[in-house]
Amino acid sequence: xxxxxxxxxxxxxxxxxxxxxxxxxxxxxxxxxxxxxxxxxxxxxxxxxxxxxxxxxxxxxxxxxxxxxxxxxxxxxxxxxxxxxxxxxxxxxxxxxxxxxxxxxxxxxxxxxxxxxxxxxxxxxxxxxxxxxxxxxxxxxxxxxxxxxxxxxxxxxxxxxxxxxxxxxxxxxxxxxxxxxxxxxxxxxxxxxxxxxxxxxxxxxxxxxxxxxxxxxxxxxxxxxxxxxxxxxxxxxxxxxxxxxxxxxxxxxxxxxxxxxxxxxxxxxxxxxxxxxxxxxxxxxxxxxxxxxxxxxxxxxxxxxxxxxxxxxxxxxxxxxxxxxxxxxxxxxxxxxxxxxxxxxxxxxxxxxxxxxxxxxxxxxxxxxxxxxxxxxxxxxxxxxxx
Numbered sequence: 001x002x003x004x005x006x007x008x009x010x011x012x013x014x015x016x017x018x019x020x021x022x023x024x025x026x027x028x029x030x031x032x033x034x035x036x037x038x039x040x041x042x043x044x045x046x047x048x049x050x051x052x053x054x055x056x057x058x059x060x061x062x063x064x065x066x067x068x069x070x071x072x073x074x075x076x077x078x079x080x081x082x083x084x085x086x087x088x089x090x091x092x093x094x095x096x097x098x099x100x101x102x103x104x105x106x107x108x109x110x111x112x113x114x115x116x117x118x119x120x121x122x123x124x125x126x127x128x129x130x131x132x133x134x135x136x137x138x139x140x141x142x143x144x145x146x147x148x149x150x151x152x153x154x155x156x157x158x159x160x161x162x163x164x165x166x167x168x169x170x171x172x173x174x175x176x177x178x179x180x181x182x183x184x185x186x187x188x189x190x191x192x193x194x195x196x197x198x199x200x201x202x203x204x205x206x207x208x209x210x211x212x213x214x215x216x217x218x219x220x221x222x223x224x225x226x227x228x229x230x231x232x233x234x235x236x237x238x239x240x241x242x243x244x245x246x247x248x249x250x251x252x253x254x255x256x257x258x259x260x261x262x263x264x265x266x267x268x269x270x271x272x273x274x275x276x277x278x279x280x281x282x283x284x285x286x287x288x289x290x291x292x293x294x295x296x297x298x299x300x301x302x303x304x305x306x307x308x309x310x311x312x313x314x315x316x317x318x319x320x321x322x323x324x325x326x327x328x329x330x331x332x333x334x335x336x337x338x339x340x341x342x343x344x345x346x347x348x349x350x351x352x353x354x355x356x357x358x359x360x361x362x363x364x365x366x367x368x369x370x371x372x373x374x375x376x377x378x379x380x381x382x383x384x385x386x387x
Contacts, residue, residue: 004321007373010184012363013252013259021247028119031354033211033240038248043090043253048161048171050196055246058318059158059180059193060087061239064094065209069202070095070152070245076125079151081111082329082350084130088156089330092128100124101330101342106286106349109133109297109357113141120145126152129174131328134186134292135285136165139173154178160293161187162260166288171196176374178321181245186259186294187252189245210239261365263293266371269361274373278302279382281356295326298378299356305385309356312381316358319377324359 020077025036037055045053056062068207072078074096080089082101089099100119106113109132116127127146129137135157145155155173157163158180163170171177176199181192196201208215213236252259267283274280281299286290307315313323329350331342360374 003040004320004373007361007366007370009322009324009359009361010101011364011365012183012188012201013255014248015251017254018248021251022244024386025243025247030162030243030246032242033246034243034245036246036250037241039209040241040249040253043250044194045196047253047256048196050171050177051198052196052200052208054156054195054206055193055208055241056193056239057241057245058191058239059156059178059209060091062178062193062195062206063087063128063156064180065092065152065206065237066154066202067095067198068209069176069199069205070126070154072125072346074237075123075281077121077123078125079127079181080330081118081132082130082347083109083327083353084156085158085327086330086333087158088128089121089336094257097125098340099122099330101347102341102351103347103349106352108135108286109353110137111142113145116142116145120136120149120151122286124149126154128154128156130156130158130168131160131163131292133283133297134159134163134281134297136160136163136170136173136291139165143174152176158182158193159186160292161185162256163292164290166226166328170292172198175199176202181249186263186281186292187249187256189241189249189252192241192245192249208233209236212238213235223296223330226336235352237259240382245349259364261361262293262366265291266362266366267291267296269371270362270375274298274378277379277382277387280378293362296362297326298341298355298360299353300358302356304387305382306387309358312385313358315381315384316377319380321374321377322361325354325357326359329354331378 041053076097078092078287092099153179161168176197179194181189214235215233270280330336
């Protein structure tokens, strides 16, 4: 009997719509940042409900320029959660500033707001909450702390399109919100990102900085709207999006709500299948918010099984189910451990989470058969290793 193909951890939902947009860009002769990029920014801002949307070549670039826009300086401190991808803290180090790690909530994996105040010093300038897996953080409490201590709130929403906090869409809550359009994200442009903000001054500075610090839109120099002359206002970066990427984004944006509803449906089926299993803890989503369901992360109850997380992942892989781990806590990485003297002892919830988490496949193109196969594979591995 032929072995069924492996179910990947993620597969972007690409149809003829995206292919047509890319071909249109190629045929137009305009490949880099141009009219489609500007259109994508406008459409995305309209979808989110944000006054300004500034496209870039990654969410990392967006986070970097967001911190630049609010004037983070050498020696400053920026609060970030201990459980996140390195980019969240990495951008802080670009300024020779210090990422200050805060433990996370054990149920939601988002930053534990009760532990933020104890990490604030006179050097603290900003908080970067991460909407883990697509679930918004406790934004009211974070904003209250930020107002009390005069801090900026830069949201890392790499996982969170679309997501809602108390019926407000993520991208309209903090000072600047940064989204990712990486290949595995819920809206993809291959590589790419978007920063949204209500602040016109910050938005304009990010627009200038993303393209070498040039004070006018460089792409306009090659149209009837502009001329050959330009000025460099400040030292900038090469962070712009391209029209090829934006074309993919425009096509993805047209089906973003359908893709979200499909991920939500898959998440619901997983939860229905696993919630009664004592060996599995399903994701916790607070009742006053809605997750983008970029990730579906289960936790193993290690007292109920005879194997650890790593063996669990390998057993699923042998059954053709590709999974992942989100994330290795920052303090476990040599750079953060050695540079900032972080240790596991300071982050008990993050440690308990890390040894137990497994991210299951969740993407719109999954068939009902794929979903059932994941469910049965998880159940089978648990059955084989019950205590």
